[in-house]
Each structure stands twice: as C-alpha cells, then as structure tokens.
Amino acid sequence: MNDRLKPLTLTRDLLLYDTINPPGQERKCAEYLGKLLEDGGFQTAYYEYEESRTSLVARIEGKSDKAPICFTGHIDTVPLGAAHWSKDPFSGELDGDKIFGRGSTDMKGGVAAMVLAAIEISKYSRGEAGIEVVLTAGEEYGCVGAHHLAQTDGALGKAGAVVVGEPTSNYPLIGHKGLVWLEVRTSGVTAHGSMPEEGVNAIFKAGKVINKLEQFRFHESPHEFLGKPTLNVGTISGGLNINSVPDQTSICLDIRTIPGQENDEIKKRLQNYLGNEVEILTIVESRNVASDSSNEWIQEVFSIMTPYLHESPQPRGATYSTDACALTPAYNNPPTVILGPGEPDIAHKTDEFCYTSKLEESKEVYLEIAKRWCHL
Numbered sequence: 153m154n155d156r157l158k159p160l161t162l163t164r165d166l167l168l169y170d171t172i173n174p175p176g177q178e179r180k181c182a183e184y185l186g187k188l189l190e191d192g193g194f195q196t197a198y199y200e201y202e203e204s205r206t207s208l209v210a211r212i213e214g215k216s217d218k219a220p221i222c223f224t225g226h227i228d229t230v231p232l233g234a235a236h237w238s239k240d241p242f243s244g245e246l247d248g249d250k251i252f253g254r255g256s257t258d259m260k261g262g263v264a265a266m267v268l269a270a271i272e273i274s275k276y277s278r279g280e281a282g283i284e285v286v287l288t289a290g291e292e293y294g295c296v297g298a299h300h301l302a303q304t305d306g307a308l309g310k311a312g313a314v315v316v317g318e319p320t321s322n323y324p325l326i327g328h329k330g331l332v333w334l335e336v337r338t339s340g341v342t343a344h345g346s347m348p349e350e351g352v353n354a355i356f357k358a359g360k361v362i363n364k365l366e367q368f369r370f371h372e373s374p375h376e377f378l379g380k381p382t383l384n385v386g387t388i389s390g391g392l393n394i395n396s397v398p399d400q401t402s403i404c405l406d407i408r409t410i411p412g413q414e415n416d417e418i419k420k421r422l423q424n425y426l427g428n429e430v431e432i433l434t435i436v437e438s439r440n441v442a443s444d445s446s447n448e449w450i451q452e453v454f455s456i457m458t459p460y461l462h463e464s465p466q467p468r469g470a471t472y473s474t475d476a477c478a479l480t481p482a483y484n485n486p487p488t489v490i491l492g493p494g495e496p497d498i499a500h501k502t503d504e505f506c507y508t509s510k511l512e513e514s515k516e517v518y519l520e521i522a523k524r525w526c527h528l
C-alpha cells in the first residue's frame with residue numbers, strides 16, 4: 153500500500169502542519185487532505201471564514217437516495233503551553249506504541265484514520281449511500297469553522313448519521329453537554345480611594361453576585377447519560393488601581409447544559425436571579441448533543457465496537473463539546489457518535505501522544521461503520 157495511506161504516516165504528515173489556534177492557519181493542511189480525497193474520487197470544496205481559516209467538505213455520492221454518513225474532525229490544535237516538551241511537537245516522533253505531537257490525540261490521528269477509511273470505501277463499487285467528510289478549521293475556540301459551514305448555504309449536504317473523531321480511546325460516546333459562557337458585569341462610580349463614600353464600589357457588588365452564584369442551583373433532573381447541568385465561575389477581574397474606587401468588574405461563567413435546557417431561558421433566569429443591576433453578555437454558546445441510545449444505528453455501532461472493547465458499550469457522553477453542536481442540528485439531528493483513537497486524558501497536554509495501535513483500530517472501525525451504512 154502507498155505509505156501515505158497508512159494512518160500512522162498520514163498522522164505524521166498532518167502533524168508537520170502547524171495549525172495551532174490561534175492563529176490556526178489551516179489552509180495548507182486542509183489542501184493536503186483535500187488532494188488525498190480528490191485522488192480517492194471525492195469531490196471537494198473549501199470554505200474560509202477568515203483568511204487561511206479553511207474547512208473542507210469532501211463528498212462521494214451513493215446510488216440510492218439514502219442520506220450519506222458524515223465523518224467529521226477538526227484540523228486546528230491548541231497551543232503548546234508554557235512547559236517544555238520532551239518530544240518535538242511537530243515531527244511525529246515515535247516511542248514504542250506512541251506517536252507524539254500536538255494534535256496527535258486531538259485530533260489529527262482521528263482525522264487521518266477517517267480520511268483513509270473514506271478513501272478505502274471509495275475503491276468499492278458505489279454504495280447505496282454516499283459519504284460526506286467534513287474537516288473543520290477553528291474548532292478549539294467556539295467551533296467557528298463548523299458554525300460557518302452550518303450557516304453557509306449549500307456547504308453541507310445531507311447526513312443520516314454523524315461520526316465525530318474526537319479522542320475517546322475508541323469508546324463510542326453518544327453525546328455531550330452544551331455550553332454557555334457568559335460575562336456578568338457590575339458597575340459603580342470611581343472616586344479617590346481615600347474617600348470611598350464618594351464612589352460606588354463595583355467590587356463590593358461583584359462580591360454579592362459571586363455569593364449568589366455559589367448558591368445558584370439548576371432544578372432540572374439529571375439526563376440519562378449527561379448528568380446534571382453545571383455552573384462554574386471561571387474568572388473575575390475589575391478595579392483600576394489600589395487607590396481608586398472600582399467602577400467595573402467582570403465575572404465570567406462557564407455553564408454546561410443538558411437536553412431540555414434552552415440557552416436563552418438560562419440567561420433570563422440568571423438575569424432575574426442576579427437582578428437588573430448586573431449586565432449579562434454572551435461570550436460563546438453551543439448546543440448539547442444527545443443521541444437516543446436505542447436508535448438502530450447507535451446499536452449497530454455499539455455492536456461493531458463490542459469485540460474491540462471486550463464489553464458492550466454503555467450510553468455515555470463526552471465531557472467536552474465538539475463540532476457536532478453545529479453540524480448535527482444543521483443535518484437535522486441525525487444520530488451522532490463521538491468515536492476516535494486519541495486519549496481523552498492526554499488532549500491539550502504537554503507531550504501529547506496517540507497510541508499507534510488505536511490509530512489502526514479506528515481506521516478499521518470507521519471502515520466497518522461506513523461499509524454497513526453504505527451497504528457495501
């Protein structure tokens with residue numbers, strides 16, 4: 153086999169592209185993958201939401217009107233962090249069963265495996281259903297590329313099932329929480345710090361707000377596999393200097409949602425709870441995703457995975473959010489599985505790696521999933 157068409161080699165090739173977000177600069181990496189898919193018989197189209205912030209949609213048609221299966225992954229990565237890496241983050245160094253590099257686990261390994269599975273499928277005679285491969289830019293901060301595709305007329309075709317190759321150590325997960333990041337602002341009036349009675353202290357107001365937030369409770373009952381919604385106060389900032397009365401603070405909240413919760417309702421509820429003196433601004437929001445565990449295709453994926461896991465998978469969700477928050481609703485909410493070779497505990501860390509055995513396994517699994525969907 154052409155060496156480029158092995159998951160390990162392709163993962164290495166993708167690691168060579170520095171797609172650290174910010175600034176991302178995914179264009180060259182997207183074009184490299186696009187060329188491979190074109191050589192495999194796919195039709196490709198590129199979409200940029202900003203200069204060099206390139207997503208790719210590659211498609212191969214089926215012969216019936218059964219909706220295609222979508223395989224999706226992102227090609228940007230997070231920054232390296234301040235700590236020293238003992239391995240080169242861009243060359244795909246190997247050590248035993250591990251390939252190291254920024255993005256090896258999250259998620260160039262998954263992208264390599266799904267692209268190769270799609271290319272292999274295209275060598276068969278045309279299946280009943282087609283395949284749509286969606287490779288996105290800008291996932292790591294707000295799924296910008298996926299939202300852009302979802303909002304661009306004609307960018308996405310149809311999909312009757314979605315596989316997201318994010319790191320799950322090849323365990324099929326069937327959803328994830330949504331998120332709402334909010335900034336809560338309190339305002340005051342500045343004055344000299346020696347005459348605080350002349351001003352209105354925004355930090356004292358923020359203190360009350362933070363106390364209230366600590367007492368805040370969601371009343372929803374826990375979701376079957378996503379559990380309860382949560383609220384975390386992530387950052388606070390405010391004040392001008394030590395000898396002034398502060399006139400503004402900003403408190404940033406990270407809320408994780410479950411099905412049944414609407415983001416607008418949550419914001420309204422918080423505004424009522426905290427009162428009209430605070431201003432609430434939305435920073436980022438994305439929807440939750442939860443597939444029905446009894447869905448026929450989900451059950452089929454579970455049965456494909458059983459021999460690999462030596463047990464039947466249980467309905468579980470990912471702790472993180474994925475591009476499915478934008479893509480699954482854009483496809484009209486088909487069943488969605490998050491399944492990829494990376495290690496969820498290793499994502500975003502120093503000396504990130506992926507097990508090479510998991511890479512091979514995920515390609516095999518994607519191939520089987522695609523074959524069954526396309527009736528090959």
Ligand SMILES: [Zn+2]
Pocket residue numbers: 226258259291318319
């Ligand atoms: Zn990721």
